[in-house]
Amino acid sequence: MRTFVYTSHPARVVFGAGTVGRLGEEVERLGCSRVLLLSSGPLAAASARVRQALGGLLVAEFGGAAMHTPVEVTQRALDVLKEAAADCIVAVGGGSTTGLSKALALRTGLPQVILPTTYAGSEVTPVLGETRDGRKVTRSSPDILPETVVYDIDFTLTLPLPLTVTSGVNALAHAVEALYSADANPITDGQALDAISRIARALPRLAADPADQEARADLLHAAWLAGTCLATVGMGLHHKLCHTLGGSFGLPHAETHTVVLPHAMAYNAPAVPGVMRRIADALGVPDAPSGVYDLVASLGGPTSLRDLGMPESALPRAAELAASTPYPNPRELTREGIAELLAGAWHGRRPEGPPSTQARLARLTERVVASFEQASDPRVRTLLSDLVRHLHTFVAANDVTEDEWQYAIDFLTRTGQMCSPTRQEFVLLSDTLGVSSAVDLLTNSRTPDTTPSAVLGPFYVEGPPETAHGGDISAGLPGVPLWVDARVTDTAGEPVKDAVVDVWQSNADGFYDVQLPELDGPVLRGRLRTDAEGRIAFWSILPSEYPIPGDGPVGQMLDAIGRHPYRAPHLHFMFDAPGHRRLITQLFVSGGAYMDSDTVFGVKDELIVDFAPQAGPTPDGRQVDGEWRRLEYTFRLAPLAG
Numbered sequence: 001m002r003t004f005v006y007t008s009h010p011a012r013v014v015f016g017a018g019t020v021g022r023l024g025e026e027v028e029r030l031g032c033s034r035v036l037l038l039s040s041g042p043l044a045a046a047s048a049r050v051r052q053a054l055g056g057l058l059v060a061e062f063g064g065a066a067m068h069t070p071v072e073v074t075q076r077a078l079d080v081l082k083e084a085a086a087d088c089i090v091a092v093g094g095g096s097t098t099g100l101s102k103a104l105a106l107r108t109g110l111p112q113v114i115l116p117t118t119y120a121g122s123e124v125t126p127v128l129g130e131t132r133d134g135r136k137v138t139r140s141s142p143d144i145l146p147e148t149v150v151y152d153i154d155f156t157l158t159l160p161l162p163l164t165v166t167s168g169v170n171a172l173a174h175a176v177e178a179l180y181s182a183d184a185n186p187i188t189d190g191q192a193l194d195a196i197s198r199i200a201r202a203l204p205r206l207a208a209d210p211a212d213q214e215a216r217a218d219l220l221h222a223a224w225l226a227g228t229c230l231a232t233v234g235m236g237l238h239h240k241l242c243h244t245l246g247g248s249f250g251l252p253h254a255e256t257h258t259v260v261l262p263h264a265m266a267y268n269a270p271a272v273p274g275v276m277r278r279i280a281d282a283l284g285v286p287d288a289p290s291g292v293y294d295l296v297a298s299l300g301g302p303t304s305l306r307d308l309g310m311p312e313s314a315l316p317r318a319a320e321l322a323a324s325t326p327y328p329n330p331r332e333l334t335r336e337g338i339a340e341l342l343a344g345a346w347h348g349r350r351p352e353g354p355p356s357t358q359a360r361l362a363r364l365t366e367r368v369v370a371s372f373e374q375a376s377d378p379r380v381r382t383l384l385s386d387l388v389r390h391l392h393t394f395v396a397a398n399d400v401t402e403d404e405w406q407y408a409i410d411f412l413t414r415t416g417q418m419c420s421p422t423r424q425e426f427v428l429l430s431d432t433l434g435v436s437s438a439v440d441l442l443t444n445s446r447t448p449d450t451t452p453s454a455v456l457g458p459f460y461v462e463g464p465p466e467t468a469h470g471g472d473i474s475a476g477l478p479g480v481p482l483w484v485d486a487r488v489t490d491t492a493g494e495p496v497k498d499a500v501v502d503v504w505q506s507n508a509d510g511f512y513d514v515q516l517p518e519l520d521g522p523v524l525r526g527r528l529r530t531d532a533e534g535r536i537a538f539w540s541i542l543p544s545e546y547p548i549p550g551d552g553p554v555g556q557m558l559d560a561i562g563r564h565p566y567r568a569p570h571l572h573f574m575f576d577a578p579g580h581r582r583l584i585t586q587l588f589v590s591g592g593a594y595m596d597s598d599t600v601f602g603v604k605d606e607l608i609v610d611f612a613p614q615a616g617p618t619p620d621g622r623q624v625d626g627e628w629r630r631l632e633y634t635f636r637l638a639p640l641a642g
Contacts, residue, residue, distance in 0.1 A: 121227025136247020304348025479541025495534025510546025
C-alpha cells in the first residue's frame with residue numbers, strides 16, 4: 001500500500017484562445033481597480049493587447065524584469081508600485097516577469113494575475129527564486145502563489161521555435177522530477193505523465209509547423225500540469241543544479257534546464273528504475289534519459305553547458321555549491337557524482353542508453369533536407385525541405401507500418417494509372433482532400449470587389465469549341481433549358497471586352513461529356529468572347545448534383561471513410577482577359593442539394609446564386625415548352641499586379 005500526503009494549491013485558471021479579453025473582468029473579480037503591469041520589450045504586441053484589455057484599470061507599468069529575479073530589480077519595481085498606489089499586479093511574459101510579480105506580491109500581499117507567454121509553469125507555483133549577491137535562494141509560501149492565471153494560446157503562437165523547445169523542456173523537467181519526488185502521490189503522478197506525453201507529442205509537431213495552434217494548446221496545457229506538479233511536490237537534483245548554475249554563473253534559465261535534464265535523469269535512474277520506465281513509456285522511447293537527450297537534439301535544442309557560456313574551470317565550484325546543502329533526491333548526492341554529471345553536460349555527451357528510433361529518424365530527416373542545399377531555385381529548396389519534414393513527422397507521429405506505406409504507394413500508383421487526357425484522378429484526389437480549395441484560398445484571396453474563385457475540377461478540357469452569342473452548348477441533350485446572361489467588368493465596374501470565357505458542366509444525369517464515350521464530340525462546354533459591353537449569352541441546361549467518379553482509388557477512399565461522393569449543382573467558368581488576373585470559378589444553384597457537404601469543399605456562399613424559374617417568352621425568342629431557367633450574373637475581374 002502506498003502512503004502519501006497530498007496538498008492542493010488552489011488558483012483560478014482561464015484557458016483558451018483570446019482569453020486576454022477577459023483580463024479586466026478577472027482583475028475586477030479580485031476587487032481591484034489600480035493595476036501595475038509587468039511587461040517586456042520583446043513582447044510588445046502581447047503587452048499592447050494587455051494594455052488594451054486593462055483600459056482604465058492600468059495605472060503604471062514596469063518593463064525591467066530580469067532573469068533569476070535579482071533583488072535590486074525587485075526594489076526598483078516596488079518603488080514604481082508604491083508611487084502608483086497599485087492594488088493589483090498583472091504580469092505578461094515568461095519566468096522573469098512572473099518571478100518579479102511573485103517577489104512583489106510577497107513583499108506587499110497584493111493579488112496577482114499572470115499571462116504566460118512561455119511554458120515555464122512557475123505561474124501556478126508558490127515558489128520564488130531570488131538572486132542576491134550572486135546566489136539564488138528559493139523559498140515557498142502560499143503568499144507567493146498567483147491568484148489567477150490567464151492562459152491565452154494566441155500569446156504563444158509567435159514564440160520562436162528555439163525558445164519553444166527550451167521552455168517546453170523546462171516544463172518537462174517539472175513533470176519528470178515530480179515522479180520521483182519524496183512527496184509524489186497518485187494525483188501528481190497522473191498530471192506528470194499526462195504532461196510528459198503532451199510535450200513529447202507537441203514539440204515535434206511545432207518543429208514541423210511552429211504555428212500549429214493545437215500543438216501550442218497541447219504544450220501550454222502540459223506546462224500548466226507540470227507547473228502544478230512543481231507546486232505540489234518537492235523537486236530534486238535537477239532543479240537544484242539549474243538554480244545553482246543560473247544564480248551563481250548567470251546561465252539562461254530554460255536553456256540550462258534543457259541541457260541538464262537528461263544528465264540529472266541518468267544520475268537518478270539507478271535509484272528509480274520503475275519511474276524511468278514510466279517516463280520512457282510516456283515519451284514513447286526505450287530509455288528515458290537518452291530519450292530526452294535525443295528529443296532535444298532532434299529539435300535543434302542546446303545539449304551542452306559549454307555552448308551556454310559555462311567555463312569548464314567553473315565546474316568544480318558548481319559541484320561544490322550543489323552538494324553543499326542537503327535536499328531530497330532519490331539517489332545519494334556526492335560531490336564526485338555531481339562533478340561527473342556536470343562534465344557530461346558540459347561536453348554535451350549523450351547519456352548511455354540505446355540509440356532511439358526518434359534520434360535516427362531526426363538524423364535521416366536532416367540528411368535528406370541537406371541534400372537539397374544545392375538547389376539553384378530557393379523556392380524549390382524550401383518546398384522540398386518542408387515537404388520532407390512534414391512527411392517524416394507524419395510517418396513518425398502515426399507509427400506508419402511497411403504494409404500501410406506500401407498500400408499508400410499502391411494507392412498513388414493506381415491514381416496515376418487512372419489519369420488520361422479526359423480524366424484527372426490526381427486532381428480529384430486533391431479536390432476531395434480539400435487541398436485544391438486550400439491552394440485556391442491562399443493563391444486567389446480577393447477583395448470584396450472581385451468575384452471569388454473556385455477549384456478547376458478534373459473535367460476541364462483545353463480548347464473547347466467556339467460558341468457564338470446565343471448559342472446552345474447542350475447540343476439538344478435533355479434537361480431544363482437554361483439561359484445564361486453574364487457580364488464581365490473590372491473592379492471599377494467598367495466592361496471588359498474581348499475576354500475569353502470557357503464554360504463547362506455535367507448533363508442532367510451528372511456526367512461530363514468525357515465520361516460518355518457514346519457522345520460524338522464535346523458537349524456542354526464552349527468558348528465565348530465578351531462583346532463591347534462585356535457580355536456573353538448562351539443556352540445550356542440546368543446543372544444538377546452529381547457523384548464524382550467512384551470507380552477509382554478516390555471513390556474507394558470515400559467509401560472507406562463513409563463519405564458521400566456528391567457535388568452540389570454548378571456551372572464552371574474560366575475568364576482570360578488582357579490586363580486582368582485569370583479567374584476560375586463556379587456558380588452554384590441556390591437551393592440545390594449538397595450545398596453544405598460538397599465532396600470537394602468547393603462551395604462558397606458568395607457563389608450560390610438564383611437560377612430563376614421562368615415561363616413564356618425567352619430573351620432571344622426561342623420556343624420553350626414549360627419551365628426554363630434564367631441566370632444573370634456580373635463577374636468582376638481583378639487587375640494584374642503592377
